[in-house]
Amino acid sequence: MNKLWRLQTFIQDFFPKGQKRRTDGQLSPPSVRTQNLQESCLSVAVVNQDEERKLDAFLQILARPVIDFEELRSASWKGIPEQVRPLCWQILLGYVPCESQYRLQALERKRSRYFELTLSYFKDAAEDESTMMQIDLDIPRTIPRGLEGNCLEDVRLQQIMRRTLYIWSMENEYTTYFQGLTDVCCQMMLVLLSWYVEPSRYSENMLDAQSCSQLEADTYWCFSIFMDGMKHYHTDNLNIGMEAALHRVRDVVETIDEPLLEHFDREGVMMMQFAVRWMLCLLTREFDLSSVSRIWDTYIAEGEHHMSDFHFHLCASLILKFRHQLKQMDFSEALTMLQHLPTQEWKTEETEELIWRACVSREVQRRIQYLCLIGAVTQITALRAMVKMMEQAETITSKKEG
């Protein structure tokens, strides 16, 4: 119960005093959330002690009057318990201050700023009609992997995505809306929605108008801040942005497995043929909801300046994960595989392993870059040899396991 009480105190920081707990059978956020927490905390306690310990650690970090950002960041990097994910993301993204006493105030300011934005962009008919039409076309076609229930059929939630994306597009004139963004926005909205109610249990009109507008404002800001981290390759000319991003991915693959790239080149397989979606949808089409959340925990913990770089390493690790099969495949087979990776069936451990691999790959590349900088040729050769040895050892292990 102590845990529940503590969670409730955080929740109070997010909702203006006097907001009704329960009206006419409609559940307002704190009560819905508490009810869910009670259930989820119970199941956590029964099912998994590790998970419970982890949640405890997070609750301790979050309970401080002034949250230690670095402590939260390093804990979040390894994955955030879903019960506190919405709060952690909002703090890590800098949307919610670490000081609990300023939290409500800051949120009210941001939410009313968003309200002003909606007023200016939706005063009359949409200014940019073609963007609006494109967004309207894409929202019903957004299908997050592993989402149970039919919450996305709800007009209110659709409206949240619609307005978030339109305003974001108008506010970011050099990037503007592109297909695939509905997937990213949807993931963000569903995570924030889980603060109020489990998305799979959401039913129409479950949220009152006030909660809906709060969710919308929070979705907009968190989505915007998150996208800022990826902005530099979402350029006006997608071709140029993608070339640059995928060149980085290729670079990483080359450091670790040059023969794989040589095989790709021989067969005519190019990054642009399969990885554009990874870059634009940020893996929402490759993994199920909970795995995407887990991967994004690390991205968000990396922070604005490092998240895209980490994303490149993760994508490279994703290719490398299947390299033994890929090396045996011709153009058609390889492309079919890369466009339909079996990642949606992955278990938690496999996703964790991928994140870990991305981290190792980044460390290796950072060291090589550093050694290049100081001109330490022998060390670079030694490091490359070490990488090769590691890879060989792994090949032997995987063969044994196979």
Added chain:
Amino acid sequence: MAGQMRKALTYKLVLLGDAGVGKTAIAVQFVKGQFNPFLESTIGASFMNQTVTLPDETLIKFQIWDTAGQERFHSLAPMYYRGAQAAIVVYDITNRNSFEKAKEWIKELQQQGDPNVVVAFVGNKVDMPEARKIQPSEGESYASENGLFFIETSAKTAENVSELFMKIAKQLPSIQRQKDITSGPSNPGVKPGVGAPSKGKGGCCG
């Protein structure tokens, strides 16, 4: 077919057209024989394979590049249509804008695509006659003026979908034979393989 060694010719085919006209639906209907009204938007391009058999037993293996329709992705398109031996340009018969957009794609292909590319001009969604904005005659006359072949399809009911691909397949080898006569044995893009899936890269991009 198992164990039988048959000659399969691999061709690169690209689907172009405005967003939401049904490019993916046509490809999925052709490859898997399924229809889903809420297919996700295509990002970049998705890749599919399908083999058809011509009456003379020739196997034609299509490497299908189904591209994203949004204008925002236009700068990526040349990567997918470059080196393609066939193109399907799709519009939605209930949407005038998509028809205009399709004409733009045709112009672009004529200017920048392979001069021998077989182009099909396709009006999709004939299962919605009540909402029709483009008459078949309009599509037909545009196609004949530009030397394309014209067909109306419904990815939903599968009407004319396999006919569309068969028609393309029938046109391909003849063009290829002509090419062989004029330019000798080297004809990049077409790689005869053994059986399906054929070994070796098909006409890929770049």
